[in-house]
Amino acid sequence: MSGLDALTILAGHAQWWHQVIDFSDYGQLMALVRNSIIAAAVLGVVGGVLGVFVMQRDMAFAVHGVSELSFAGAAGALLLGSSVVVGALAGSLLAALAIGLLGARARDRNSAIGVLMPFGLGLGILFLALYDGRASSKFGLLTGQIISVDGPQLWWLVGICVVALAILVAIWRPLLFNSLDPDVAAARGVPGRVVSMLFMLALGLVVSVAVQVVGALLVLALLVTPAASALRVSASTVAVPLLGALFGLVAAVGGILLALGGSLPISPYITTIAFATYLGCRAVGAVRDRRAA
């Protein structure tokens, strides 16, 4: 690491660089956060796949709303001393199913979410203010942290993601059909209500995990950005979800690996990788369009 140190000094930078990147003790840290990496990897994959439908159903705002309520649930659990996983899950499912019941009309939905979201955020902040435990776990729910996920908790997080993915796979074609055109799908016997509610269930599950890994404010980085990137480079029904999963995986795991070297929350690393991927995909798409023209 001496080369890096020399570089820092040469550049005249004082302390802050060490906060961003510092790879001393890397191996030890790795062992500590193995569980977080596994959780993040699974989340990245499932988030990337789910994101394709979030984009198609125009639900980015809903994701944001659900994550604020999930945050409130997690903060409430922290305050009560109960399981954060369960708290995040409860808040998230409640919000997701409520939004699902509001129905498909985007405008009604968005105004309701706009009302719900600050309420959830306010509630969560209230709970955190009342809580007098470790400050880092407070901040972590908003902006993400490498929580040292313990064994049972890891299986919860992974299990929740796997259930969400199983739901998506089970309703894959009807969901695709319903997202494209609900009435045409209904004409062919796709039950729109059931499909939407199952999708919201999957969304709630994934968001509750994402809140605990990247924090409520940055859930979109794993649930929208990877899929949006994939859509820039492909229009294939098969390739887009696969690429979304890949980009999500790279951002989530890459973010944690980089964050290990510094003392910042993990979200800036994850969001930066995700954003860079998006820019790269835009560039690739633009070049290809120009060549095709």
Place this chain on the structure above:
Amino acid sequence: MTGRDGASCAVTQDAPTAASSSHPDRSAHPAHPAPVLEVRGATLAFHGRTLWSGLDLDVRPGEFLTVLGANGSGKSTLLKALLGVQRLGSGTIRIQGESVARGRRRVGYVPQQRLIPTGTPMRGRDLVALGVDGHRPGVRLRGRRALRARVDAALAAVDGTELARRPIGQLSGGEQQRMRVAQALVSDPALLLCDEPLGSLDLHHQQEVVSLVDQRRRSHGTPVVFVTHDVNPVLPATDRVLYLAAGSHRLGRPEEVLRSDVLSELYGTRVDVAEVAGRIVVLGAPAHLDPHHWEEGA
């Protein structure tokens, strides 16, 4: 034309329960096959404005029903009611003897022009393939080859082979519309509902779509409910016309409905139906009820 026979039954009030309680033996009455679509006393109003009321309608196998009417007269809403996604104020709708409010539907539907956004991760052939197995759970694993053959045939029929590999969001309005017609036809539906499918098609493709639908109902006996603003392209195929206006309606053969006296009574004001250069033109329908016909009359 089977539909001409069916026309006389359209307004009969025979008990709907008799038709619905069991599946009548079709072979026993070849001249009067059981209606695929039965509408009884259908009424719908939004905010006190009646779109249509007391609508009784039987559509029999192979029949081509053309729905006409002004903007906002409730044509699209009628199709949505037939799909079961719009609830009626009162009345019943049955498809193949089964209420549309529940049950599995096998209806082909071409919605009124709604552009598919760019960035939809789907190519032309994916859209058509959803018509075959989009209602099945899970991901597509087996039967890809058989599916491919069906989709290719449907695409070829709408002159869309070239469009199969293009991202659906990048296709023009008319090209998307042709993909939707292919999607509706590929499913081999029990009933075909088309909401202004000719909307943004050029003359050549208008004729192509009309003859495609016409052929389908002749070869497969698929009844067609076809909403259009201009009756002329479908007039040769049309068995009966349902004309919606001012909360009321008229149902009958084209020559029975598209008449000055009938439409004048329907609109409650003087309306002229004229034939100009082989085309039927409706003149003088109130502008607020029907801007389209003004344009055409001008």
